[in-house]
Amino acid sequence: MPNFTSNQLKAVAAADRLRSITRAAKELGLSQPAISKAIQELETGLGYPLFDRIPGGVKPSARGVKAIPIIEQILSAQHQISAEIADACGKAQQKICLGATFDISTQVLESIFQCLSLFFAIDTYTLRLIRGEDISRLLSGGELDCIVFAACTTETHVRSTPVMEAYFGFLHSPKVDTSLFLNDDIKRSLFDDRSAPHGRNLRYKIICLSGAPHSKNGPLLEIEHLDLAIKFLHTHTAVMGCTGLEAARDVAKGLQFTPVDISAQPKLMQVGVPRGPASTAHCELLREVLINGILNAPWPSYVRPFAAHRRRAPDPASSGSFHSRGEST
Amino acid sequence: MLSSRQIIAVLATVRHKNISLAAAEIGMSRSGLSRALTQAEAALGVKLFDRSRVRISLTPHGELIFPLLNQIDGLYERLRCVDDLRQDSRRG
Numbered sequence: 445m446p447n448f449t450s451n452q453l454k455a456v457a458a459a460d461r462l463r464s465i466t467r468a469a470k471e472l473g474l475s476q477p478a479i480s481k482a483i484q485e486l487e488t489g490l491g492y493p494l495f496d497r498i499p500g501g502v503k504p505s506a507r508g509v510k511a512i513p514i515i516e517q518i519l520s521a522q523h524q525i526s527a528e529i530a531d532a533c534g535k536a537q538q539k540i541c542l543g544a545t546f547d548i549s550t551q552v553l554e555s556i557f558q559c560l561s562l563f564f565a566i567d568t569y570t571l572r573l574i575r576g577e578d579i580s581r582l583l584s585g586g587e588l589d590c591i592v593f594a595a596c597t598t599e600t601h602v603r604s605t606p607v608m609e610a611y612f613g614f615l616h617s618p619k620v621d622t623s624l625f626l627n628d629d630i631k632r633s634l635f636d637d638r639s640a641p642h643g644r645n646l647r648y649k650i651i652c653l654s655g656a657p658h659s660k661n662g663p664l665l666e667i668e669h670l671d672l673a674i675k676f677l678h679t680h681t682a683v684m685g686c687t688g689l690e691a692a693r694d695v696a697k698g699l700q701f702t703p704v705d706i707s708a709q710p711k712l713m714q715v716g717v718p719r720g721p722a723s724t725a726h727c728e729l730l731r732e733v734l735i736n737g738i739l740n741a742p743w744p745s746y747v748r749p750f751a752a753h754r755r756r757a758p759d760p761a762s763s764g765s766f767h768s769r770g771e772s773t
Numbered sequence: 774m775l776s777s778r779q780i781i782a783v784l785a786t787v788r789h790k791n792i793s794l795a796a797a798e799i800g801m802s803r804s805g806l807s808r809a810l811t812q813a814e815a816a817l818g819v820k821l822f823d824r825s826r827v828r829i830s831l832t833p834h835g836e837l838i839f840p841l842l843n844q845i846d847g848l849y850e851r852l853r854c855v856d857d858l859r860q861d862s863r864r865g
Contacts (some may be wrong), residue, residue: 446777447776447777447778448777448778448849449774450774450775450776490852490853490855492855507855510855511852511855514848514851514852514855515852518845518848518849521844521845521848522774522775522845525774525775525817525841525842526774526817526840527836528837528838528841529817529818529819529834529837529838532819532833532834532837533818533819554813610791618848680840744822
């Protein structure tokens, strides 16, 4: 009876996603021979090769094409087991690790943390500042519980965070110039037909989408694209918040996003732009959106954030302790 | 995370509620199966079984994850089916 270990499964999943043993080893923090050995052991146990070796990397074999999605489902179920037990023990929620892109202000993060603490037994948070290129490694390593990012603000922003947009499916929109997504490897690994496989590693599967979809040349991503994003989030993850003012109000009304012509709207305000602090009003609105979203989101069965951990509303004077251990560059 | 061997050991023990019978079913020694169960509990950080002289039963934590263990077992079975398809095509 062959014995398959989680390390073997992770090695296969990473090699498939990155199409390279070397890159898989780097992502998992292991040596290349160790990854090769793990994959070879799994292949021996199964009795068939999972990969074909090609110049520059690997590609799934004919059987691998069928087997690797099953392997990923096994890993996902293993994550669910860990989450079930952590939740039942009430010990995993003491501290939450928020991942945020560099253009999210700490004031917004504070508001998000306070909102999350209404529903989860968390006392502090650690902030991990991330660049778009880091997100694959961080998510696959299970280092983040929650990710916060601003999507579709300006053209420059879109260019700076290609992974975020890829992750949330904007590539599906015919109105988005996909040439903006500069890194084909990341695009492929995050947005293939298995629909954002990294998302499973987020403990709470909460994504805060900050939207102020405009650029100096006019709308870059229109409201209907945010609507697509919301649908995608609800299908594949759980919760979003949108801090573009009108958009956030629509979401707060019950997660029913009403497409509007933003060219006829006053300039949507942004939250978390690096040039200035977010307004208190926006933070309050974000909190409202998140609370509403958490309450109404279709949580997977293994995430039960409510009755057991629900707390009183936080004292505005108090806040989570802040420890920055990440780098933004 | 649990290895496939540990998952098989847990599921067999649940079926038979008896270490010896479970070990016999899956072709492991009694001590080997006990060791697999202990390793599984250590990996998860919780007790999965209440052990008594007569019977062995799932704890609430064991009950909680039992459906997922069954699901994973089914997925491993599908992995083996992929292999079977390969063999069938060779025979055909």
